[in-house]
Amino acid sequence: MSKLVHQEAVFADVIRDRHSVRKYDPSFKISREELTELLTEATLAPSGANIQPWRFFVIDEPSLKQVLLPIAFNQEQVVQASAVIAVLADTQADSKVDQIYGAAVEAGYMTEQAKETLTANIRRHYADASAEVVSSLMVDCGLASMQLMLAAKARGYDTVAMGGYNKQAFQETFGIPDRYKSVMLIAVGKAAQQAHATVRLPIEDVTFWNEYTGEK
Numbered sequence: 001m002s003k004l005v006h007q008e009a010v011f012a013d014v015i016r017d018r019h020s021v022r023k024y025d026p027s028f029k030i031s032r033e034e035l036t037e038l039l040t041e042a043t044l045a046p047s048g049a050n051i052q053p054w055r056f057f058v059i060d061e062p063s064l065k066q067v068l069l070p071i072a073f074n075q076e077q078v079v080q081a082s083a084v085i086a087v088l089a090d091t092q093a094d095s096k097v098d099q100i101y102g103a104a105v106e107a108g109y110m111t112e113q114a115k116e117t118l119t120a121n122i123r124r125h126y127a128d129a130s131a132e133v134v135s136s137l138m139v140d141c142g143l144a145s146m147q148l149m150l151a152a153k154a155r156g157y158d159t160v161a162m163g164g165y166n167k168q169a170f171q172e173t174f175g176i177p178d179r180y181k182s183v184m185l186i187a188v189g190k191a192a193q194q195a196h197a198t199v200r201l202p203i204e205d206v207t208f209w210n211e212y213t214g215e216k
């Protein structure tokens, strides 16, 4: 319990100190090992039916970062950061239900019966590949993306999420099939310059309490 209370205070600092950094030390390299740890922490995020539809395409080769640069509209952070992580949503994430629920059954977290029911529901849900399915995948991947950025901050690194890139060109250039939907790029590295400050709307401008009280 006391450990959790302590971590809460640290977590408050992490969320307050995270800002989008756009200038990175190009000589600083985050190891594959640590990137893997970051990704592992990101995947502790929740997802609908625990389907974990996120896929990560990590670019840490300098020459490939140069290839990405024009695709990301010449945003400098793409080449200066240690790595750029493209978050992808797998529209065929149901292909891993047996692996996920099978492991849950084996670990004693789920009954075989629950596995069968959930699997049938998921297969039905994915069968039509509707806009609703894609939007739920985007929500899941957004949660993992946020978690990745906070995990990086907690380790002393900085990030910037990027939606400013040509998604079609990105997937074509890196040979990523249509099955995957580009969610965002996340540059991660050691800050060379502080982020510029940003503002937030007051909570009363973005919150309804129990009833809709008119336009916000």
Ligand SMILES: Cc1cc2nc3c(=O)[nH]c(=O)nc-3n(C[C@H](O)[C@H](O)[C@H](O)COP(=O)(O)O)c2cc1C
Pocket (backbone or CB within 6 Å): 018, 019, 020, 021, 022, 075, 160, 161, 162, 163, 164, 165, 184, 195, 196, 198
């Ligand atoms: C989905 C998404 C896409 C973004 N795209 C870009 C981008 O292409 N380039 C950029 O410099 N910042 C981008 N940002 C960063 C936002 O500008 C930034 O999060 C916002 O201004 C708030 O600042 P803060 O992150 O420092 O709190 C993006 C953020 C999000 C969440």
